Amino acid sequence: MYDYTFQPENQAVASTISHEMFHTLGAPDLYRYSQDGFNPVGPWDLMSSGFVHMGAFMKYKYANKKWVSEIPTISEPGEYTLNPLTSNTNNAFRINSPFSTTEYFIVEYRKKSGRYESTLPQSGLLVYRINTLAGDGNANGPPDEVYVYRPNGTTTANGQINLAALSSDYGYSLISDGQNPSPFLSNGSEGGLNILNIGSAGETITFTLSNTGVYNVNLSSSPANSGFALDITNNGPYTENVSVTVKAEPSFGFLFENWTNTSGDILSSEQTYTFNMPANDVNLIANFTEKESYNVNFEVKDQFEDLVENATIAILPLTDKIIDYGQIISSSSSPKVPLSIASGKNNGIIPTTVESSKISNFIPAAYPKEAAGEWINWDNGENTSAIGTGGEITFMVASRWETTDLAEYNGQLLSKIAFFPREANAEYTLKIWIGDETIEVYSQNVEAPTINEWNTVYLDVPFQINASYDLWFGYEINAQSGHPAGCDSGPAVSGKGNMIYWDNNWVMLSDLNTSLNYNWNIQAFVGNSILKATDAEGHTYSKLEPGVYNYSVSKHNYEPFEASFTVVDTGLDLYSVITRGATYSVTFEITDENELPLEDALVTFNNADYVTGVNGIVEIEDLDPWGYKYTVVKEAYIQENGVVEVVDEDVVKSISLSLIPTYTVTFTVTSSQGNVEGANINFADNDYTTNSEGVAVADGIYSGTYNYIITKDSYHDRRGSVKVIDTDVALSISFTPVSVFGLNNESFNLYPNPFTSSITIKGLQDVERIVISNIIGQKMLNLPISKKETIEVNTSKFDRGVHLITLYYIDGTRITKKIVKN
Structure with a gap:
């Protein structure tokens, strides 16, 4: 125990006083003095960062067993019940680790209620580790005497410390080796703790202590996006010998083939497969194959025999069957923190925005309605801002469509997604989710996206919309810096255009930062056709099963081409010619305020840069009718932005640049x-x-x-x-000349010293003020000097003893001398 506590008056708040008083009783700090960013306990104990009760272990050990007199040790498998920590009895248990004689576990129920515990992040079962070799507290950690387990926590990663209280209310109903959270020991090895069936946080909380581990069934599909692998039993993780049933559901255009393990061994050829759980994790792959199909190759040229890039091939599929995603949703467990998302680094960080500095020429939804379908979106199509933190961050953004929004698109195919990435130092992955539970059903990496532009990505496998379930489409971002997620200027379509996955939850962007009233720049194209786009050589292909197909070839400012073809038992080569409409030119005439031509002005137009000649003119030819955004920049002149509308004739755009005022x-x-x-x-x-x-x-x-x-x-x-x-x-x-002071302090003269009732100070040119303090730092005089060479200071009220006089000069330097009053 310490002798006393010293509490500055500017820190006289209840939590701090309580914290310091507990030090007086001998309790240590539960945070690290190294300030390494690691948080062993967080807001769950007064001796860390919480304005809450101390944990049961702290009350037991450091209050001489007065506040908690006993922590019973339990070891028998079975169901246990705990009262809240604030109760007098039955408020904590000790559980020994089978793998360590120096480390053990404490479990206690923390209920978010009452005068102090109401500030807890949430209610639930708190599980923490005690290391008897770590000394008292965590100040010198690692190792730490007390460590609170939390989702995604490791020996080096904080995880979600605010989610440490476990309960079925939040989808965290167990803690076991190999699970999330995991009860690892201080060295990262398994702790051997198996707590299952953690109940709801009510007046009490229940849990099951097991002497056997639990194991995961990990399912995947091959190839990617070819189908769904479902856990029909949906009660994992599982104990040994439990019967588990899984089912495979093919996606559009695929058939189920078999179930294999990761070694490629075939386990079953039945779509529904039942097995007994072994004493280890099980990794199963549902393998799918494309339906009997043949390559149909398309080549597109215009009337001049030039190959046409980015022409859209729309193929009407044979089926009118709508995929039912109900079983996918029902077989998915309560959502947990995705391991790829929840590294803990988002926790407590608020997203911010930066404005756009570049004008994009392409707005997907602004295109004339295509025969094959239409763009759906909540944003206004303009990129105005971008969201991020400026640093390393991982999060997801989405456009959400409720069942009522999807009625007219039921059964149609979502074939391409457009989005606006704003940060090059980031990875982007397109995602599709369904249902209120946001079950992920599609994922596709975006290779080499174009930054600060709209990117349109064709899906490898079209996704069929079922209007019985909410639809979410968007992308995951793993950014190393910047503000990667492009958005419009708002206002947000709340709960639809502004959804963000942040800190383990889907929320609205405005929930995180009320000033961010925007929609994401995310759009999707839906229609009844399979869509393909021609490459730079005018070519694309599609694998199709036997049958008769109608198809069309289209591109903006081209006459569409329509035909049909039959696939029998071999591939086809189809050649199409689409007629391009009239094209026009845009001429920029750039002058100054005196109407004189400006040479070397930079004109950015249609994603290309042009520089004016001595006549101040740039001519751009071969343009389709469209609205083109431009930017004109020249050093020392105000930048000019605008839009040129090309309709049915050549356009001359005269722009006068004004000098930036100086x-x-x-x-x-x-x-x-x-x-x-x-x-x-x-x-x-x-x-x-x-x-x-x-x-x-x-x-x-x-x-x-x-x-x-x-x-x-x-x-x-x-x-x-x-x-x-x-x-x-x-x-x-x-x-101020150097000789005035610093090198020649004799220019500053003070007498008498020692002094009694007054002192005289001479040589005060370039002195701004004089401060005289006593030996403990109290200011006795703070006197501005106004162009005086000499002053006399009344010192009759000064205490006897040593004082310090400091002269502050106008250039920021100062001189201090010792003076003494008799």
Whole structure:
């Protein structure tokens, strides 16, 4: 126990006083002094960062067993019940690790109620590890005396410390080796704890202590997006010898083949497969194969025999069957934190926004309605901002469509997704989810996206919409920096256009930051056809089963082509010609305010850059009718942005650029001897020298904030900054010769010393103020000096003893001397 606690008056809050008082009783801190970012206990104990009760172990050990007198050890398998920690009895259990004699576990029920516990993050069963070799507390950790288990926590990753209280209310009903969370020991090895069936957080909480482990059934499909592998039993993780049933459901255009393990051994050829759970995890692969199909190759040219890139091939499929996703949803467990998402680094971080600095030419939904379908979206099609944290972060964004929004699209195929990535140092993966539970049913990596532009990605496998279930489409972002998720200017279509997966939850963007009232730049194309796009050689293909198909070939400003074909038992090569409509030119004429041509102006138009010649003209040809955004930039001129509408004739766009306003900054440099000639002023990346009147003038300065430094031999440097805002600026700078002080302190004279009722101070040129303090730092005098050479200070009220006098000079330097009052 300590002798006393010292509490500064500016820290006199209840939580701090309680924390420090517990130190007096001998309790240690449960946070690390190293400030390494690792959080062993977090908000779950007063001796860490919580304004809550101490844990049962802390009350037991460090309050001399007065506040918690006993923590019974349990070891028999069975169901147990705990009262809240604040109860007098039955509030905690100890469970020994079968793999360690120096580490054990404590379980207690933390209920979010009452005067102090109401500040807990949530209610549930708190499970933590005690290391008897770690010493007292966590101050010198690792190792830590107390460590609270939490989802996605490891020996190095914090995970979700705020979700540490486990209960079925949040989808966390167990803690066991190999699960999430896992009861690892201080060295990361298995702890051997198996707590299952954690109940709801009510007046009490129940759990089952098991002497056997639980194991996972991990399901996957091959190839990607070819079908669904479902756990029909849906009660995992499982104990040994439990019967488990799984089922395979093929996606559009695929057939089930077999179940295999990761070694490729065939386990069953039945879509529904039942087996007994072994004493280990089971990894099963549902293998699918494309239906009997043949390659149909398409080649597209225009009337001039030129190959056409990005022509859309729309093929009407043979089936009118709608996939029922109900079993997929019902077989999915309560959502847990995806391991690829929940690394803990989002916790407590709030997303922010940056404005767009680039105009995009392409807006997917702005295209004329295509015969094969239409774009669906909640955003306005314009990229205005981007969301992120500026640092390393992983999150997901989505556009949400309720069943009522999907009625007219029932049975149609979602074939391509457009989005607006804003950060190059990031990975993007397209996702589709269904239902209120947001069950992931489709994933596709985006290779080499174009940053700061709309990206349209064709899905490898079209996704069929069933209007009986909510539809979510969007993407996952794994960013190393920046603000990667593009969005519009708002206002948000709440609960639909602004959904974000952040800290283990799908929420609205505005829930995280009320100022972010935006929709994501995410759009999807839906229709009745399978869609393919031609490459740079005018080619694409599709694998189709035998049958008769109708298809069309289309592209903006081309006459569409329609035909049919039959697939029998071999592939086909189809050649199509689409007629391009008239094209036009846009000519930019760039001048200054005096209508003189501007050479070397940069015109960004239709994703390409052009530079004006001596005549100030740029001509761009072979343009389809469309609305094209442009940007015109030239140094020293105000940037011009706009849109050129090309309809049915050539366009001449005359643009007059205005000079960016500039201003004058005048420096006047003086010292106690008068004007200072020859002083060098480094300002706005240029050097200026004062004339005989101590004046230097900087012309052509744009609005902004600038730093300056003024130097001259035998003078102290002067540094500062100046704001230039829409007007000229004049600065008067006082220069101090080095000889005045610093090298020659005799210019500052004080007498008498020792003193009694007064002191006289001489040589105060260039002194800004004088401060006299006693030996414990109390200021006895704080006196501004206004161009006085000599002053007399009344010291009759000063206490006897040593004092310090400090002279502050106008250049920022200072001198301190010791003086004594008798």
